[in-house]
Amino acid sequence: MKPRFLKVMITSAVLGFGATGAMAAECVAPANPGGGWDFTCRQIGKIMFDIGAVDKPVQVTNMAGGGGGLAFNHVVAERNEDADLIVAASTATSTRLAQNAYAGMTADQVRFVGAIGIDPGVIVVAADSPHKNLADLLNAVVADPKSVTFAGGSAVGGFDHMKPLMLLQRAGLTDITKVKYIGLDGGGDAITQTIGGFTQAMTGDMSEIVGFLKAGDIRVLAVLTDERVAGFEDIPTAVEQGFDVVAGNWRGLYIPRGVSDETFDMWAGRLQKVADSDEWKEAMAANGLAPFTKVGDEFQGYIDNLIVEIRQMSKDIGVIQ
Amino acid sequence: MEIIDNLALGFSIALSPYTLILAVVGCFLGTIIGALPGLGPSNGVAILIPITFTLGLDATSALVLMTSVYYGAMYGGRISSILLNIPGDEPALMTTLDGYPMAKAGRSGDALVLSGVASFVGALLATVGLMLLAPMLARVAYLFGPAEYFALYLLAFCTLGGMASNNQAKAALASCIGLGIAMVGIDSASGMPRLTGGNLHLYDGIDFLVAIVGLFAIAEVFFFIESHGKNSSIGVKLGKVTIPWKDIFDTKWTMLRASGVGFIAGILPGAGASLGSFMAYMSEKAIAGEKGGFGTGVAKGIAAPEAGNNAAAGGALVPMLTLGVPGSGTTAVLLALLMTLNITPGPTLFTDRPEVVWGLIASLLIANFVLLLMNVPMVKIFVRVLMVPPWVLLPGVTMVSFVGIYSLSGSYFDLLLMVGFGVLGYVLRKLDIPTVPVILGILLGGNMEDALRRAMVISDGEWTYLYSSPIAIGLWIAAIVGFVAPMFLRSVLRKPQRITD
Numbered sequence: 001m002k003p004r005f006l007k008v009m010i011t012s013a014v015l016g017f018g019a020t021g022a023m024a025a026e027c028v029a030p031a032n033p034g035g036g037w038d039f040t041c042r043q044i045g046k047i048m049f050d051i052g053a054v055d056k057p058v059q060v061t062n063m064a065g066g067g068g069g070l071a072f073n074h075v076v077a078e079r080n081e082d083a084d085l086i087v088a089a090s091t092a093t094s095t096r097l098a099q100n101a102y103a104g105m106t107a108d109q110v111r112f113v114g115a116i117g118i119d120p121g122v123i124v125v126a127a128d129s130p131h132k133n134l135a136d137l138l139n140a141v142v143a144d145p146k147s148v149t150f151a152g153g154s155a156v157g158g159f160d161h162m163k164p165l166m167l168l169q170r171a172g173l174t175d176i177t178k179v180k181y182i183g184l185d186g187g188g189d190a191i192t193q194t195i196g197g198f199t200q201a202m203t204g205d206m207s208e209i210v211g212f213l214k215a216g217d218i219r220v221l222a223v224l225t226d227e228r229v230a231g232f233e234d235i236p237t238a239v240e241q242g243f244d245v246v247a248g249n250w251r252g253l254y255i256p257r258g259v260s261d262e263t264f265d266m267w268a269g270r271l272q273k274v275a276d277s278d279e280w281k282e283a284m285a286a287n288g289l290a291p292f293t294k295v296g297d298e299f300q301g302y303i304d305n306l307i308v309e310i311r312q313m314s315k316d317i318g319v320i321q
Numbered sequence: 322m323e324i325i326d327n328l329a330l331g332f333s334i335a336l337s338p339y340t341l342i343l344a345v346v347g348c349f350l351g352t353i354i355g356a357l358p359g360l361g362p363s364n365g366v367a368i369l370i371p372i373t374f375t376l377g378l379d380a381t382s383a384l385v386l387m388t389s390v391y392y393g394a395m396y397g398g399r400i401s402s403i404l405l406n407i408p409g410d411e412p413a414l415m416t417t418l419d420g421y422p423m424a425k426a427g428r429s430g431d432a433l434v435l436s437g438v439a440s441f442v443g444a445l446l447a448t449v450g451l452m453l454l455a456p457m458l459a460r461v462a463y464l465f466g467p468a469e470y471f472a473l474y475l476l477a478f479c480t481l482g483g484m485a486s487n488n489q490a491k492a493a494l495a496s497c498i499g500l501g502i503a504m505v506g507i508d509s510a511s512g513m514p515r516l517t518g519g520n521l522h523l524y525d526g527i528d529f530l531v532a533i534v535g536l537f538a539i540a541e542v543f544f545f546i547e548s549h550g551k552n553s554s555i556g557v558k559l560g561k562v563t564i565p566w567k568d569i570f571d572t573k574w575t576m577l578r579a580s581g582v583g584f585i586a587g588i589l590p591g592a593g594a595s596l597g598s599f600m601a602y603m604s605e606k607a608i609a610g611e612k613g614g615f616g617t618g619v620a621k622g623i624a625a626p627e628a629g630n631n632a633a634a635g636g637a638l639v640p641m642l643t644l645g646v647p648g649s650g651t652t653a654v655l656l657a658l659l660m661t662l663n664i665t666p667g668p669t670l671f672t673d674r675p676e677v678v679w680g681l682i683a684s685l686l687i688a689n690f691v692l693l694l695m696n697v698p699m700v701k702i703f704v705r706v707l708m709v710p711p712w713v714l715l716p717g718v719t720m721v722s723f724v725g726i727y728s729l730s731g732s733y734f735d736l737l738l739m740v741g742f743g744v745l746g747y748v749l750r751k752l753d754i755p756t757v758p759v760i761l762g763i764l765l766g767g768n769m770e771d772a773l774r775r776a777m778v779i780s781d782g783e784w785t786y787l788y789s790s791p792i793a794i795g796l797w798i799a800a801i802v803g804f805v806a807p808m809f810l811r812s813v814l815r816k817p818q819r820i821t822d
Contacts, residue, residue, distance in 0.1 A: 146781060149778065149779045180778055180779065180781075182467070182775040182778050182779065184775075185665060186665065188665075193466060193467075195463050196463040196466055198466030198467060198779065199466075199779065
């Protein structure tokens, strides 16, 4: 990193102050090539250039380590005023910030500029389950928390665990420590356990269940989006069933804290252009993402609320102090 | 027919020149490894695993190479059994009983050809069985919850432990050492480090490949140093090799029966090829009765164990691919390879990664024909290999181990750890404690703990949940029988302590 960093410094010094608009932007993917963050950088970067939102190709840098913590620290400590820097983020970023997993750094040390796609959260039961809709399931848990075990693909305290807890709080459950959750190695295992009847419900992402949905072994009680998802129109949202939870693995960006409001609005505008492009719609369809466009201040507000909620729940279930 | 479509997909992958070359190389190396006394399928595969990382092979290629080695070693084991009266690997032990007497009677060529054909029949039938049975068994995974998985892991420990040693206490001790090593690292449920002694290298736990290469390959080198590398020598001359059509024809039913028995023994978690060849030989001996002359160099006595152990090798792949529970020591090593390659065995493997499964099955079918060619017309080459002096062979093993493990992690701490495991393996074998249960413990310990913890969450800490379903009860009974029964069979089941599969 050092040499490239120096180069950027020198180049900006040479070009002077007014020339930032002509510089190539850099997108940092806080993971190795191939993962979700890498996808975000490469797709968004490519589309921004293709549709003319930026005038030079966006350069992608992979900076893996600490579950995104290394890149976060790099941005906060060394690039705080870099107007040409964007960083890929997802639900994992906000969950880890909420649970203090980035060594004490907090979400207000950067600015969340927007999300333009989501792998929607889903709540699934086996096809032969007695729970016909989301209210059935949630009321059963509220009445007797021991009667239902949730299975998910993330560890205890991970985002798959949080989704049913958010729903249950809306349904009136006060003591969420009573909710039984087991974390398995991926959503596929979690569904297998649910179809087998060992757990009563599965919490995961849309992309994890598509194969099982075709086989007819499962029933999706709710998808956690604002609107029903294209291609899966018969799956009701939690919102329309009266439980106001919108959660999923969103794909988006943050930028350094120290940039001007104009820069923030500029990136928000560019991201909006990507969201509206046909290229991005194709990329989403190919990767099982649903539209989820929140840019600018609206997204910052969404993130702030999400972090507050996850932090409180993590404390309640004892994942953090 | 779905199977035809799947096979077509498999052959389209397996018949690519690169994959084909890997299969041929694997067969060749495997036969050599099997033929050399001391090196068996499980340590052979363990030694070669690092090579797949050095070569940067993708999942399918790595799996094809390693299973070809596995099948090849099962073929090769018979060569030194017949010519030296030393089993090249443990499953080939039963082949010495009739193979060596036949060779001494001047029919060594006949014995090698006959056993090669029997190996072919056993392996071919088992591969077909794998093809038909594995997709069906994949549905079975829906019947397995945390309690059933816990019992299944226990069964693997009990049957492998029961077979792997003449002393159950030592097998149990070895399993516990393995489970203890598996506990090192960060506890996934609480995020707290366990047994790391503050050493950051141990936070991610101990890589099972480091343990496997140390326990098998490095320990082997220590034994070589101790014995000062005495040369091996051929006990019986190999004459002109002709095909004994009459013997092959006479033993056709023996081969079929032995293949069936071996395949079933292979599917049982943990039992493996040794049990397969033992049961095949004993059942054929019982069918033939006193007049059969088993033990004096009869054709059926050679065909039965060879068909049996090769069929068991195929059978052992079934539980490994469908449930992620190895059916033998070697499949435990293969499972480690799969997990390192980020492939999760289980019911979804057949739908998510059909190219891996069917490419593997097609490669096994091809490898089998390659092996028949290598082991019948070209058997003389491998007899030559038996004369390679250990002082050439074992430094090569050492080099491959060090380079391989370093290329895996780039950490010199892992090399120290590997040597440490080599010392552990040497000490354990000196004390007559089997090393396979240690590997099994390291490999399955984490999963077994997770299964137990999940079961406890679901049942609110009620431990009777662990045997609350018919499947779980059946597995518990099988586990107890598998552990206890060998004590009573000991008088029939005499064998050396060295276990390689």
